[in-house]
Amino acid sequence: MKLRKVEEHVFLFLMRLSALLIGFALLAIIWSIFSKGLGSLNWQMISEVPKGGYYFGKEGGILNAIIGSLYLSLGATVLALVIGLPIALFINIHLSKRRRLVNVVRLILDILWGVPSIVYGAFGFTVMIFFGVKTSLMAGIIVITALILPIMIRSLDEVFKEVPMGLKEASYSLGSTKSETAYKVYVRQCVPGLVTAVLLSLGRGIGDAASVLFTSGYTDNIPTALDQPAATLPLAIFFQLGSPIPEVQNRAYAAAAVLTIIILVISILARIVGNKYQKNKIKA
Amino acid sequence: MENPKIKVQNLNLFIGKQQILKNVNVEIPEKKITIIIGPSGCGKTTLLKSLNRLTDIYEDINVQGNIFINNEDILNTKTDITILRKKMGLLSQRPYPLPMNIYDNIAYGLRISGRKQKKYLDKRVEHYLKQANLWDEVKDRLKSPASALSIGQQQRLCLARGLAVDPEIILADEPTSALDPISSQYIEEKFVQLKEHYTIIMVTHILRQARRIADYVVFMYLGEIIEQGTAEEFFNNPQQEKTKAYLKGLFN
Numbered sequence A: 001m002k003l004r005k006v007e008e009h010v011f012l013f014l015m016r017l018s019a020l021l022i023g024f025a026l027l028a029i030i031w032s033i034f035s036k037g038l039g040s041l042n043w044q045m046i047s048e049v050p051k052g053g054y055y056f057g058k059e060g061g062i063l064n065a066i067i068g069s070l071y072l073s074l075g076a077t078v079l080a081l082v083i084g085l086p087i088a089l090f091i092n093i094h095l096s097k098r099r100r101l102v103n104v105v106r107l108i109l110d111i112l113w114g115v116p117s118i119v120y121g122a123f124g125f126t127v128m129i130f131f132g133v134k135t136s137l138m139a140g141i142i143v144i145t146a147l148i149l150p151i152m153i154r155s156l157d158e159v160f161k162e163v164p165m166g167l168k169e170a171s172y173s174l175g176s177t178k179s180e181t182a183y184k185v186y187v188r189q190c191v192p193g194l195v196t197a198v199l200l201s202l203g204r205g206i207g208d209a210a211s212v213l214f215t216s217g218y219t220d221n222i223p224t225a226l227d228q229p230a231a232t233l234p235l236a237i238f239f240q241l242g243s244p245i246p247e248v249q250n251r252a253y254a255a256a257a258v259l260t261i262i263i264l265v266i267s268i269l270a271r272i273v274g275n276k277y278q279k280n281k282i283k284a
Numbered sequence B: 001m002e003n004p005k006i007k008v009q010n011l012n013l014f015i016g017k018q019q020i021l022k023n024v025n026v027e028i029p030e031k032k033i034t035i036i037i038g039p040s041g042c043g044k045t046t047l048l049k050s051l052n053r054l055t056d057i058y059e060d061i062n063v064q065g066n067i068f069i070n071n072e073d074i075l076n077t078k079t080d081i082t083i084l085r086k087k088m089g090l091l092s093q094r095p096y097p098l099p100m101n102i103y104d105n106i107a108y109g110l111r112i113s114g115r116k117q118k119k120y121l122d123k124r125v126e127h128y129l130k131q132a133n134l135w136d137e138v139k140d141r142l143k144s145p146a147s148a149l150s151i152g153q154q155q156r157l158c159l160a161r162g163l164a165v166d167p168e169i170i171l172a173d174e175p176t177s178a179l180d181p182i183s184s185q186y187i188e189e190k191f192v193q194l195k196e197h198y199t200i201i202m203v204t205h206i207l208r209q210a211r212r213i214a215d216y217v218v219f220m221y222l223g224e225i226i227e228q229g230t231a232e233e234f235f236n237n238p239q240q241e242k243t244k245a246y247l248k249g250l251f252n
Helices: A002-037 A043-047 A063-094 A099-114 A117-131 A137-161 A165-173 A178-189 A191-207 A233-241 A246-278 B044-051 B081-086 B102-112 B118-131 B151-164 B181-194 B207-213 B231-236 B241-248
Strands: B006-015 B018-028 B033-037 B061-069 B088-091 B169-173 B199-204 B216-221 B224-230
Touching: A002 A246, A043 A063, A043 A246, A063 A099, A063 A137, A063 A178, A063 A191, A063 A233, A063 A246, A099 A137, A117 A137, A137 A191, A165 A178, A165 B088, A178 A191, A178 B102, A191 A246, A233 A246, B006 B044, B018 B044, B018 B216, B018 B224, B033 B044, B033 B207, B044 B061, B044 B169, B044 B199, B081 B088, B088 B151, B102 B118, B102 B151, B118 B151, B151 B181, B169 B181, B181 B199, B181 B207, B199 B207, B207 B231, B216 B231, B216 B241, B224 B231, B224 B241
Parallel strands: B033 B199, B033 B216, B088 B169, B169 B199
Antiparallel strands: B006 B018, B006 B061, B216 B224
16 A cells, blocks of 8 residues: 555656656746847847848848748648648548558658658759749748648547547438538537647748758748748748857847747637637537 | 338348347337337447448448338438438437537538528527427527536437437437436436327337337347337237346346
């Protein structure tokens, strides 16, 4: 009896320790970004594009990268949702009786999830050379879509897997078709999980530098059409951090702070929207 | 039996290699309450679910034989399965409302059948909620989520939802097992009223419940039909030894 109590305490301690470690790591990252970056963060930085000599510490801002990142990641997330939602529903509803095939599909998606983003970038670049396409917003959106599609599908898939069988039976018993069951019942039941899937994909898309390096390029201008190149925040951080000038390095941290704030704001907004629909969810 | 509503002939059902239903032959009378009774795991629920082909959605299920509903063999028909299912309402062991508000739960079945005029829907929703004795409790909060209702209310909502697609048959799979005694009694009383218009088939393992409301009884044991007949014959003059033992409570 005594031993079981000790065991209980040990595991409780381990759990608290790991929670503490994760919390500490997160705070450390945020602190290092903001402590180094806040000094350089000002209105000019987020409202102007780089002027001549910006990369040597002169006037200008990173509006080009902020807008570029938003265009790329939002475009890619919407595209990935439009493609990924029907696929995830198809796997769970139309293929629900073909478990072996579904397992193979899931394995492939998991492997794709693990492929490093530079591989997607290089692959996209090869295809672009083949078709003679230049670096552009469009190319960047397509490559990021390919990068986040496995994340989107597998996260949605995990959410749809949890729909209780009884709800499926109830829907079919009312005479629903498979599509009606998918889009009127499954999607409504899974709104909070859907939000999580979208956020995971968006987070990966907006934070990735390697996949857009060759495909969307970099520019000091704000793109006004899909065939123009686009700057991104991760690359803005990368280029500025590589500078020997301390002032420019601090601007890299300020750019990182901007990226963090954008992700935070989008996450909170999405949670609020998701929670509005949570109340309809039927508990298993 | 003359003109049975449902006629099951030589039904064999396998899940993988395991045989769940063994050569089942059943006739179910129209506008009566038929109770399928038997110990847990005897295949009652599986038999019920094969009647509206919910068995289709499970993996590795193999069904052989014939099930005639209104003289149409639903296992070998070209009729769209969704049309067949609309003829049958289902009440499951625990209620599963749809993930939407109370109003939409009832309107769902009508909407997917193409009835979308708001006036018509309003009238029908009220009608079926009244039928299920739920109207007075929810009329002021039709737009609040169905998940917020109590389990007893949810089961009545599911009944109303099932009736709203205008079925001929009600399939009920131990519909009172998750409910409190008052809600259970209500469902039983409602079934007795509803049999005037609907053919009701209810699975239960509660003998007393069967005695209270059954017109016709089907007794199953280990995937086989042991005995079937009118409630009077079944309870007062059982023919099979197994039935006699079951009625005496010798096994459950």
